[in-house]
Amino acid sequence: MQFKKILLFGAMCTFAFVANALPDSTGSEATLHLKKGTHSSILKEDQKYGAVRGRITTSDGSVASQVSIGLKGTKFGTLTNEDGEYHIRRVPAGTYTLVVSAVGLYPKEKQITVTDGAVVVADFSLNENRLELETVQINTNTKKYKVDKVSSSLRLQSPLIEVPQNIRVVTDKLLADQQVFDIVDGVTRNVSGTVRTGHWDAQYANISTRGTTIPAFRNGMNMKMPWGPLADDAATIDRIEFIKGPSGFMMANGEPGGIYNVVTKKPTGQNKSSVSLSGGGFNLARVAVDLDGKLSKDGRLLYRLNVAAQTKGSYNKYNYTDKYIIAPVISYQIDSNTIITAEYTTQHVEAQALSTYGFSPKGLGDTDPSFFIGDPALDPNKLSDHNITLYFNHKLNQTWKLNAQVAYVSYGLKGGTPWPSTIAPNGDMKRYLNISEELAINKNAQVSIMGDVTTGSVIHRVMTGVDFGNLKTWGDFASVQEPDLKLAGTTVFNIYNPTYGIPTANIPVFDRSKSIQVRSGLPANLPYLTNLTYTGIYLQDEIRMLDEKLRLTLAGRFTHAVTVGKTALTQISDNAFSPRLGLSYSILKDFSAYTLYDQSFLPQGGQDFEGNTFKPVRGNNIELGLKKDWLDGKWNATAAIYQITKKNVLAADPRRGLALPSGTGNYPTNISVQLGEQRFRGFELDIAGEIVNGLNLILNYAYTKTKVTEDTNPLYIDRPVAGSVKHITNGWLSYRFKKQGSILNGFGLNGGYQIQIGRNAGSIAVPFQLPEYYRFDAGASYEKGKFNISLLINNLLDRRLLTQGSYTAVAAPTATAVSYYTYIYEVPRNARLSVTYKFK
Template sequence: MKRLILLLLFISFGELLYGQSTGTISGDVQDEAGNPLPYASVILQGTSYGAATDEEGGYQFTAPVGNYTLIVSEVGFTSLKREITVKAGQLNSIPLVKLKEAQEVLGAFTVRDQKSEYKVEKPSESLRLNTSLIETPQNIQIITGELLADQQVIDMSDGVLRNVSGATRLEHWGNMYARVNMRGSRAAAFRNGMNITSSWGPLTEDMSFVSHVEFVKGPAGFMMSNGEPSGIYNVVTKKPTGETKGAVNLSMGSYDLYRGTMDFDGKLSKGGKLLYRLNVMGQSQNSFQDYNFNRRYSVAPVLDYQLDERTKLTLEYVYQYAKMANVGSAYVFSTKGYGIYDQRATIAEQGLDPTMVDDHSVTANLQHDINDNWKITGQLAYFNSAQEGSSMWLRGIDENDRLVRYVSIWDAINENAFGQVYVNGEVKTGAVNHRILAGLDMGTKEYIADWSQAHNLDTEENPFDMNDRSYGTPANGLPQFDRTKSLKQRANTTVISQSYSGIYVQDELGFFENDLRLTLAGRYTYVSQSSYGTGMEESQVTPRVGLSYSFDNQTSVYALFDQSFVPQTGVLRNGGDVKPITGNNMEVGVKRDFFDGRWSTGISAYRILKNNQLVPDPQDPDDPDDQGQYSLQLGQTRTQGVEFDARGELTKGMVLILNYAYTDSEITKDSREDFVGNVVPGFAKHLANGWLNYKVVNGTLKGFGLSAGFTYQGDRTTWNWSADTQRALPDYFRVDGGLFWENDNLTLRANVFNVLDKYLYSGTAYATYYYYQAEAPRNARLSVGFKF
């Protein structure tokens, strides 16, 4: 008994001594939206003391007294370090830790058996919103890099739009740039949060350096500079991840497609303060049409430097080179209708000089965490795209489809510079939570082009006969353009420039533990611009009000009202000034996640009233020398519709994307009474897409999979005005599919496009004739990828 008492006293004394030399550490870990992060790692640097967070994001463990660096990390999030002191015998409460989602892996890249994630939770930092998608009072769809790779998408013009409701592409422009329309008009093109839209640009981004693409429906001008009320698409480029890894992909396919990409990611300093990412691409491709081709390569290095624990500098350079056939050579002309000639028909000539584009961009991004709740971001960027080439059209056509083709010079420089500073913060006043966004945007744009020289390839006596096509010896010979003068001297008045600045502020007020959210925002924008020798200055305040409510963490409803202000460039036939677009957008929607958040759905209904929209002047064809030069300004248009989007994982290994959009756009007010009630050209009334990807996750066939998808467009309007007696575009239906096999390192993928081998095209009736561009018949791509 004495020995037992002595042993108990010894143990108690030891516990007392240990308690006096240790302390307990506890706290909570959340994401930026305030959601708990279970299973996050919390550890004291250089020791084995630590714990994983529980289901509610909390943690608690004991460690010896002393000063430590606490490291909190989670897959898909940027790790956080915090200096702490452990005091003897005390409960050391650590302030709430909020982890930021890593840019390079997207907001909701969760590790599961299904490697290719199609669903994400939050937009990129370049959209500036510190809110999850399900809580945002707006329709925002994100197309992940994994999905684009599964579909073997090559560039922004190559199938991206099938993954989002209501988005269509108008004209092809030789893959020079992607003209995206949604909700009745052109969507502004953004890259990393900067509006790089120009009259003919930007150059289509190659997917080799793209992380993901974000589609923001409805006005986003209050935070994203000037943008159409129809919405924007934001291309987000790849950034360093801090992991040492790489990937190589080789592809080949129909029409002499040969393509290679390399992606290197890693550390340039031992401690990881200096990171890098390098993406390289080279591609050669011909066409199903003779004399059409595309040669491209790109180089995109990125450096991340961690200046201190709270400050990071990112430097990025992107260079793209494109060499392609004459822009416009894919068009086919006929007085009889669409699809008259076989898909291989072309008006191109083999001896024409190619069009070449050198596209550069440099971006510097500085981010500083003021504290755990406030962050400031600054960004400067310069874009320069130089083009030398030509375009093609017709001078005239007779009833037997014999035409006189002409080639005009098309040299251009597209130069942009941008500066942005914005702050994100979160603060509480009583029971109300505030998510603050405020910032300054500035930018200048200049587009200079020379279309002043033109050359007829054919003569009226010896026209080009679409029924008996002969190439190589045009009756009037090939053009010889004079480039002895500089482009600026040749361009004369063909200069489009814009300078703008804007200040914006937004407060998202959260009530009832942030279940009810009221968004109040506004923007002041000043714009000075000139086009074709005419100038204007405008300024306007545009408000924004949104309301959203979460029934639970997987269901929300929202309502939104906002306005837009978009200066336009163009030439009116009467010589008048072009007024800016002003518009109102009203939208309501429901968002719902299923299967523990793996599959997301959303449905929205909207109405956009837009004033002063520019459209092509239907009288243009009366003067062939002025074709495409003049615009027509409408009074007011109304676009309304319903959109449905669903994406994510249905069951283990099965991923499904579905979307549908009903769109109706018409002129509601105009001084020309005969215009009221007319449909505004450039949309499909019914548009539906689907994509299914299934992979075997167990058994002998593990890693094997298949995919299939479709695109349907019904009640298509053309991209131009047409007479009542002219034909409408037929409905559009396309099916694609493929097979793949993959393991941890190797991926083999084969896709077939236009499986049903349909004759697909888009086009318009124009004056007394039709012109259209055909899509490729059935074709295929095979790729081999290796990760290391």
């Protein structure tokens, strides 16, 4: 109740402030647009208004973004967006000279006449001024860490400062500064309240925000699978967008805590080609090539090709991960309004073991990080995914756009996983080996239409569309087991002094004669058997009033979902309506306040032990926030408070491992049930951008409080949700000297910290806390011309940090089998050195 009172009070204060800030009925708002020259500096009440819009291209047909458009002798002006479009609204009727200019392009002027209620369309084609391009030094560090708009895959047309939601964007420049090679590599440090739980690190990211695990999206389409998809490699990433709170309305179906959306690299029409060589600790070696250019002289046919190969050892003895990535993209501009794009990405990974777990009967972090539960004699695991996506983008007119895309993803895993059968008090361990195999096929299709409708002084920014998805998965993680991987002779495997070298005769041979689809029907594999189909239709109207300073968002989504169980009797069909209500007000041009109420709907795959399908996750979010740009938009600060309620949550079945009533065995150890309700409350602060010339900063803090509010077991009520962290703060600082003639020109320093306190782990049934997490990194770089060399030392203090922890209870401990802890270490201190050459 106390938190609801705070939210209500905050909303009342926000609306009261907005009401006081609104112009009165005397027409004083008209003084916001002051004019020079022949136009009066004070506009009259009956002043008539129109608008000017258009599109800017270069002589070769490429779009011209960030081009300055202005009415000569006035303060009216704007910049073109990523599509080369501009829109100057609420222009008083009259005759003006429209001026277009940008560095590297010859300026142009055009005389226009604005009339009441009309829109003047003025397109330009600009010629390149190559002399200026060669002699003018462009500051490439501008907005390295800050962006003003999300990608088109999120379908949001307004600038981030106007969107009534906390959305953070991790840029490719930030990833390069932090020497991130994939999405597992510390990406979460750049977003408040966001962490990654270690598990099968060679495979997928397992990211959480606001206390809940969030699904992986790729270019606006849901990639969530029981275990996949493979973690995206940095070679294919243009940016990563973290959307806080329910995102089901914008991007199909999502968790109430949020989603993360990986935007892949597309052709730019410019020569952004580069090659990078990297090496580092634990036998890391990597090469990445990015080719970006034109396949036709007129610039209508473009390509982008990213290729990367990497080999990496591990702090686990004998473990390794090798992979390669190939990602070609081709786009063709049919005409000035239509572009089609085809993209293919494939990843192939080989890992000696999927997990890097440590085990101990004594406590967390008891064994040395080098401990390896696997064995070099075992066959490695092989993983792969293939992603084919087709895009169609069409401008219906100057106001409306049509976007469509379809995607097909196939993900596969074949291997085996060793795991403890028993652990004795002295550390003697018996290991079993079970098959690890999965196949997942994910199909997505989306069509959306968006544009503006003007009714008097009110603008309706409309977005509508439909989307479709189908996910099928088959998994086998239990059908073949060997209860004891015996070493030669009488040697016993001990976690404190492990011996390796399992004789071939003691290694089981997996029987894959039956298809994965057949083996998925076994009781122990039912959680990995998924057949989920959904269709959604949505409509959003962002009503922009009072010279677009006040923005009211009204939206809704209808979703029809069908989850097919093991038999037709266990099929579930769901229909859900998810409303969305948001309000954003620009207190100043660069300062806005917002409030949001949103709901989410997420169908769930998998089944319980009886073969019944699970009900969809339902969630709602109440949120209040402030957004402020500083220093002419060079850096931004966002603060938000929220409350999320989540229902139909999956949790461990309390019958796991217990004897079956029939006496024929035990319940599987991986079955789940649906609990009642969980609640998440918190505060977030994010700061990102260029604070002073050459100094870029990422700084964030989050407070998150979670608890179970309803449960089938009353003992679990009020317990924290496992995986949540009460206090998280991260910082990253990068400074580059930029003084011509100085010996330090081009030299840079960077570094950062990560701190996590109050880390809830285990399960709701057996909760405990992980040790506090303190990590520090530091590095240096030098940039000259087309070359860049970077050195970064991670985990500078070489602390033994844990990224995961759990507890396995043995019902009746014996001299050879006791309860034990499971945990994953953060990578110990390691260095990375990268050399990059840019062709342009």
